[in-house]
Amino acid sequence: MTSTTKITIAVSARALFDFEAENQVFREEDPSAYCALQATRLDVPASPGVAFPLVRKLLAFNSGGNNDVEVAILSRNDPVTGLRVFTSARHHELEISRAIFTSGAKPHRYLEPLEANLFLSAHAPDVRDAMAAGFPAARVYPISGLTTAGDDGELRIAFDGDSVLFSDESERVFRLRQLQEFNAHEARNARSPLPPGPLKPFFSALCALRGQRWSRMSVRTALVTARSAPAHERAIRTLMAWGVAVDEAMFLGGKDKARFLAEFRPDIFFDDHVRNCESACKLVATGHVPYGINNESGCVLH
Incomplete structure (x- = not known):
């Protein structure tokens, strides 16, 4: 982990965006139905997920040419679904350029090269793996429809x-x-x-x-x-x-x-x-x- 005060957050796609409808067809042993459904929606921006307000506000600290916060997407999704993730980020004007898509492989091993201060994921095993490797992590509860205070500064x-x-x-x-x-x-x-x-x-x-x-x-x-x-x-x-x-x-x-x-x-x-x-x-x-x-x-x- 980095020893600087810069904040680097790694966040899964499902924590950042609302993929709960798509997740209903996901099967760990055979994700093909999930991937196929996502492939039909590559140009459809996903709605904000539970970690979206946090990420948006953190990125707002980078105004004026400063770069004190970095957000990277660290996801079990396949690279094709990753196209939708980036489409969604652009649609919502999130300045995210760094992402890793592992097609189901364990993502926590990339936390060290990312120099992540925190990993947020909706997938409990990935969070436990990150913690066991010495990285602060939390499993978010991706509940749709939570009310937020909006961008109140x-x-x-x-x-x-x-x-x-x-x-x-x-x-x-x-x-x-x-x-x-x-x-x-x-x-x-x-x-x-x-x-x-x-x-x-x-x-x-x-x-x-x-x-x-x-x-x-x-x-x-x-x-x-x-x-x-x-x-x-x-x-x-x-x-x-x-x-x-x-x-x-x-x-x-x-x-x-x-x-x-x-x-x-x-x-x-x-x-x-x-x-x-x-x-x-x-x-x-x-x-x-x-x-x-x-x-x-x-x-x-x-």
């Missing part, structure tokens, strides 16, 4: 804390010793920063992007966590130790996050709990980060 991203921005160190305490011991553990370690989680580099790059005063776009971030007092302090002090900050922090004490997220209106929300993601994705664009104890075999919460 503000990029909004919400993050869960443990197992997303932070490591799963504290989450393991909670899972193995329950809430009372978790709170006591976090109070004892309030001034000891948590180790970074998988999306910490992406978050840090966003904070650097927020510092670019020349852009017409602004960045607003939120920490949306099940933590509550007294466990809130360690989360805040960890961000302070990293030299970064969120604009909003929600310590919800286990309360369902979806309605709070609906008010924040993020362009995407990242969480490690499948249960939280399945609730949130009905209202906002959501990415599941398959990291930590909650995603280990036998521990996934549905």
Whole structure:
């Protein structure tokens, strides 16, 4: 992965565009029907997908000749379907010139040469492969018809804390010793920063992007966590130790996050709990980060 603050996002075609109707005929063992259907629609621009608003706003930071954000398409589609993907990008005026189409082969091996900070895909196995290879990744939920705030000049991203921005160190305490011991553990370690989680580099790059005063776009971030007092302090002090900050922090004490997220209106929300993601994705664009104890075999919460 790149060590610079430039943001490079790799996104699958199905995350960027709405291919859900075509996906109804897709079969892993024989994708010919899917490919044939896409071939009949090469000149028909696809509608925006769940990651489209995020990508559009990120690319808007490149105004004025700057090049702080790059978006590359990394897709299991075949090159012929790739023609439709590029047609759709041009139609929606997305400045995307780099793409890799693998015709069903695993795409994650191209993340390193792309120097990707983040990979977004609707295909869960590809996301798990990327994470196993050390690349931050999230599985997006491609639900058609989500309402968005439109191009309002503000990029909004919400993050869960443990197992997303932070490591799963504290989450393991909670899972193995329950809430009372978790709170006591976090109070004892309030001034000891948590180790970074998988999306910490992406978050840090966003904070650097927020510092670019020349852009017409602004960045607003939120920490949306099940933590509550007294466990809130360690989360805040960890961000302070990293030299970064969120604009909003929600310590919800286990309360369902979806309605709070609906008010924040993020362009995407990242969480490690499948249960939280399945609730949130009905209202906002959501990415599941398959990291930590909650995603280990036998521990996934549905």
